[in-house]
Amino acid sequence: MGCALKQREGHLHHMFNPYAYPFHEGLYRTYGKVARVYGFLGDIQLVVSDPMACNNIFVKDQPIFEVTEPFLRSNMQTTGPSLFATTGSHHRMQRKLLNPAFSTKHMRYITPIFHGVTKQLRENLWSIVSNGPEEINVADWMGKLALELIGQAGLGYSFGIFEGRDDEYCRALKEWIPAQSSLAVFQNLLPYVDNIFHPKVLKFMGRTLPWPKLHHFMDLVETVNSKSRGIYEAKKRLLESGDDATVKQVGDGKDLISLLIRASLVGPEDVQLSEEELVAQMAVLIIAGTDTTSSALSRILHLLSLHPDAQDKLRKELQEAHEDNEELTHDQLVSLPFLEAVCRETLRLYAPVPGVMRTTRSDVVLPLSAPIRDVDGREVHEIFVPKNTNVFAQIYNLNRDPSIWGADAAEWKPERWLAPLPQSVADANIQGVYANIMTFIGGPRACVGFKFSQLEMKAVLSQVIPAFRFAPTGAEIVWRYGIISSPSVKGSVGTFHPKLPMIVSRV
Ligand code: HEM
CATH class of the missing domain: 1.10.630.10 (Cytochrome P450)
Known part of the structure; x- marks a missing residue:
């Protein structure tokens, strides 16, 4: 991962403050659909808005890309064994x-x-x-x-x-x-x-x-x-x-x-x-x-x-x-x-939840819908992600991807839903529970409400x-x-x- 993404870097403190919209938009404009950002202790987080990668994160490999431990543990300690605190078969049963x-x-x-x-x-x-x-x-x-x-x-x-x-x-x-x-x-x-x-x-x-x-x-x-x-x-x-x-x-x-x-x-x-x-x-x-x-x-x-x-x-x-x-x-x-x-x-x-964090529970390979270039100019079609990597799925940018929604993707146009959607929307095959977008994500932890x-x-x-x-x-x-x-x-x-x-x- 390190080599392929050497030049796709940002810093974590930019990611989660109230003024972070321009940072996320800039990250996407500059580095595309995958970037790496340094955490507080020099650890690496992956920021992803590629549609195929997000399908894998939320649906196909969901048990590997699980919600973070601090999230699960603090919810268990505060409100008890709710959907926010359980995983695997317990969560499925609930x-x-x-x-x-x-x-x-x-x-x-x-x-x-x-x-x-x-x-x-x-x-x-x-x-x-x-x-x-x-x-x-x-x-x-x-x-x-x-x-x-x-x-x-x-x-x-x-x-x-x-x-x-x-x-x-x-x-x-x-x-x-x-x-x-x-x-x-x-x-x-x-x-x-x-x-x-x-x-x-x-x-x-x-x-x-x-x-x-x-x-x-x-x-x-x-x-x-x-x-x-x-x-x-x-x-x-x-x-x-x-x-x-x-x-x-x-x-x-x-x-x-x-x-x-x-x-x-x-x-x-x-x-x-x-x-x-x-x-x-x-x-x-x-x-x-x-x-x-x-x-x-x-x-x-x-x-x-x-x-x-x-x-x-x-x-x-x-x-x-x-x-x-x-x-x-x-x-x-x-x-x-x-x-x-x-x-x-x-x-x-305007996804009200602009992105969600996951942590990989084992080593995994994340496929991409379109190749990216590594520092040596080689095309990369998938990324190796080691166990315990934090992966931030950037819903906000995925939902406004111009290669899916067209050149006017960043404009608010309700009328676009009254005509047939472009073929590129079907081709992107976004496996969200709602309207070809990831606002409520998809898979086993999709928004129940x-x-x-x-x-x-x-x-x-x-x-x-x-x-x-x-x-x-x-x-x-x-x-x-x-x-x-x-x-x-x-x-x-x-x-x-x-x-x-x-x-x-x-x-
Ligand atoms: C526009 C409104 C809403 C948005 C954009 C939204 C979005 C989301 C997203 C993105 C998640 C996944 C979070 C994650 O896994 O990190 C989620 C989960 C969840 N949402 Fe919503 N939500 C909305 C409204 C609601 C409402 C009205 C309810 C309850 C009636 C609700 C209940 C839940 C619950 C319980 C989960 C956890 C599901 C699970 O882990 O199995 N949400 N929501």
């Missing part, structure tokens, strides 16, 4: 048991929950703009909306966000990702200590260390776990007392977790998720499903504000579909062509776009790079809280 909760049949069932939550948002915005256009931080509202959507449709729990309730669970979840990100050093050390010490000893050690950030995160972990457990116990008691009792719950007991608990009450024990696994999935569904969805929705509204023609076209399509029914059904939502095109194009060009997320975005847009017009304020919006991309106003990139001011008015 996926199989979770699948029915994400089926199209179940998505039809939960569509009314999405509408119910979005109506609360609509009422709030409606009163804010009652006296004319107002500047609103749209990212803040999308964050609240996404949390309440996954709360109600995922857990059958309301955070009371739109009623102004101060909810401890909600506060802890909102602080989770920023608090965890500030402990990256600790996360990287975990694989060296968690095999040696019992979790209780680790906890004691964590509390004894003079490290306020760690103590704060440990408090969040305790709150989230005890709240998840409480919701689970209450639900289980209700379900055990008879099906009629489910209507007493938020969302009438149609949420994902109720479905899983119900299945566990009737099925044989040895093919069920354990209580511990179920409670662990609750936190992970919220952590995985909130900031991703709010990033995607914010991005769509941002783009629609910059492209008023597309906004009008979408509004017209939605208004015509509504006629006299206020809530579009699941089947209507998935059949509107321009709504589909706007979602696909936004998720293609991708249909859920499609549907919630569409339900939200179907309620919001016919009611409000979105226009830019003139402030320069900078999208920050990160595990999940988020908007900020130029000059405030360093602060965590997302900012996307827009002028909102009634239609």
